[in-house]
Amino acid sequence: MKVQVTTLDAGKAGEIELNDAVFGVEPRADILHRVVTWQLEKRRGTARAARERSDVARTGKKFGKQKGGGTARHGDRRAPIFIGGGKAHGPRVRDFDPSLNKKVRALGLRMALSSKARDGQLIVVENLDLEGEAKTKAVRTQLAGLNLGKNALVIDGDALSVGFARASSNLGQIDLLPAVGANVYDILNHETLVLTRAAVEKLESRFNG
Incomplete structure (x- = not known):
């Protein structure tokens, strides 16, 4: 599927072709529930x-x-x-160390990404580079045009943009992760998913590799 790529200030930056094997999978509630339950149980300390x-x-x-x-x-x-x-x-x-097949975990992540793309809650931005000084007020102004909703999860490529991470740290409705940290619970727990072009390439290579 093709998705419009925007800049942080909601300007157009071309299009990107999303891999249907990653962003076009039909979500299943039972798989998503198993993966989320596994994640939450793995968090618990004994x-x-x-x-x-x-x-x-x-x-x-x-x-x-x-x-x-x-x-x-x-x-x-x-x-x-x-x-x-x-x-x-x-x-x-008490045993809080459940096991879940890697294929099921990978399928759950693909389904979570696909559900955001299907529901129109996926936004692809060119990058997270900020123009001028990295200030919270400037980031809030730029992101206002993206219509992120109540909260948003922003996923970057291999390395996070230092300026954006610093400027957005005071915004309670914005959470930032590298592509390697993408997970089902955080994706489903946010109203909007924002991926950079580098994050899309990293996620697709992760499943196709």
Whole structure:
């Protein structure tokens, strides 16, 4: 499919042919759901497990008489009430490391890109070079003509534009990623997807390579 390429200030900069194998895949909700769930589970950190009573290496011998000692009738030293004993109801390790086939992950990313292109929420810009000084006010003024909606994810090529990254860092509705960091969750979590020409080439070579 052909898409109009614009500049940051909404000027025309030609056209680009998008690969249908990357931007023309029919989205499937089940695949997108699997990939997003996998991403969110991979983010979760596991708690460090505490040693409970059965994990502590201390004597199990009863160290006092049952009666006549004038104290409680304790058993072994692994009890949680003793220093060095096991922790009662401590944190346990939970497995948040799911697996998902690489082909399914790649398919999910292609479907996320395709859904943005199909719904008209994909904008391709020539580059992220700023004219003049890299200031937040100037970036906000230039991006106003692109009609980005509530929020936008901007994906650049191999390296991010330093000036644009610095100037857009104070804009809460703009998030910036390199092409290697493109992922399903962030793409679907933003109303508009903005790709540079370099990002399009990088993404297409990533799947065709």
